[in-house]
Amino acid sequence: MKLILTKDVQELGKEGETIEVKDGYARNWLIPQGFACIYNKTNLKIYEERKKVAERKLTKEKSKAEAVKSRIESLSITVPMEAGENNRLFGSVSPGLISEALKREGYKIDHKFIIIDEPVKELGVYTVKICLHPDVYANLKVWVVSKEEI
DSSP states (O other): EEEEEEEEEEBOOOOOOOOEOOOOHHIIITTTTTSSSSHHHHHHHHHHHHHHHHHHHHHHHHHHHHHHHHHHOOOOEEEEEEEEEEEEHHHEHHHHHHHHHHHHHOOOOOGGEOOSSSSSSEEEEEEOOOOOOEEEEEEEEEEEEEEGGG
């Protein structure tokens, strides 16, 4: 049976691909679970229209992410930490702490999207990546200062 995949299916294909599978597999699993629809002109036209709408939505999201990127890259945040001798921190700066600091600045970014390349265990200035969109990453300047200085 010839089908159009409506979702990515591991070892079968990506969304939008036309595939050929056995009738039972199509009728009993792929179609009822919403992974595929029968290949015909009507379904093909419907799927193409959905694909165009999704592409426009992705383009709009990417442009919003670009705008947020420019604002974040002009920002620098301060994270106060307890420090001991030789400017060594008691602990390290985590994505959660950076997320909280961003929240205080008015940006709600989940800690899962904050990428720290190296562990931050000393006072100083660091650059952290923030994933705003699969194609858009912002570089944020983070100042790690001693709590005593504040």
